[in-house]
Amino acid sequence: MSKGTETRARILAAAVETACLTGFNGLNLQPLAVRARLTKSGLYAHFGSKEALQVAALERAAALFQQTIVAPAKAEGAGLPRLRGVFHRWLEWPGRAGLPGHCPFFAAVVEFDHDEGLVRARLTRLFRDFQQVIEQLVASAVRHGHLPEGTSPTQFAHELLALRYAHHWAQDFMRDPQAMMRTREAFAALVGRGRNVI
């Protein structure tokens, strides 16, 4: 790894950490440069614009999410075990990836809600891709008989994201000590729903 790409990696590591703490709009050049042991202009030369830096940090965070939360599913039993594994690891993101703070993607949803641009476009794609991953896991669980026939993967994925979102609210913002328990119970209810009507 050449010097340049190593520095770039150091910058992005600091950027992802910062994004977890203060969002992607909080990626201010001066403090970030200090964290990455550079000057502001030295850092800037690697990206050329703040938006490019934000996109790169988003990409890096997504890669971390993929390898920390999604990828381990390959080692789990197909169907419901795999779905349950991804969801429960998802609940521990971003801590499980060694990152501080809270989920940067949820922060980005608010930050780039109104203003268009590259970051928003990339973010919606990332969400859609992950949504499809969930849907495939659900469909697989249905095929394995772990979920009732007729379960809509899209609807299920939507409600799963709802649970993760509410968990973020209860755990990270409200600091409710019972947040995890409630989320697990809600997941169990979602999975168990309809079982008795088979």
Place this chain on the structure above:
Amino acid sequence: MSKGTETRARILAAAVETACLTGFNGLNLQPLAVRARLTKSGLYAHFGSKEALQVAALERAAALFQQTIVAPAKAEGAGLPRLRGVFHRWLEWPGRAGLPGHCPFFAAVVEFDHDEGLVRARLTRLFRDFQQVIEQLVASAVRHGHLPEGTSPTQFAHELLALRYAHHWAQDFMRDPQAMMRTREAFAALVGRGRNVI
């Protein structure tokens, strides 16, 4: 209404609108002053600090929410109809209150996630109060036999917020045209859950 309080009301009206579009950190003094037909220092004299302005705007938004979304429940049938009414009006907030943009409270969750302060403290209280309102509606629905005996109001309120959060994500950020349909279906499933095991 004296001149001062009238101006203050004009400022807060502009502030709530702005908060719906750019969040409470987006309440920058200069642009807000222009919207309220004042100079920056003239506006500032009414609050004394940006934090006080944010708190006042939060208070105003909460009052609007109360009278637009919650209060109409008094005219609805006790129990499930009342709960359903509040939830469906909630889905149309803040548009139903004549406000542009999206829910300012969800934006505030991200903005004040990490930094402590008056705004965060006030916001958690507002959330807790509304959560209690929901829990009482749920408890009433249980008493009327509209929801299964043994339904936990706290758990139900948690999952209801989850649905509203996911709706915000799907509708406002992802701009999914089927968001409303999916949210209504999820609500129906949440209400109907367990019915068949009574």
Place this chain on the structure above:
DNA sequence: ACGGAATCCGACCGGTCGTGCTAATCTGCG
């Protein structure tokens, strides 16, 4: 109508932001 208080303005402060530009330094190859 008058005087004191409430209200508002305009100019200004120190600081931070993203963004360019040039010059110095460093790295890796021949």
Place this chain on the structure above:
DNA sequence: CGCAGATTAGCACGACCGGTCGGATTCCGT
């Protein structure tokens, strides 16, 4: 070693930020 190109530092810019202050203006009770 020496040179070319990649890499970083240094510096300055215009814009915007929240906040301050003195004075002008307007309001309102008497």
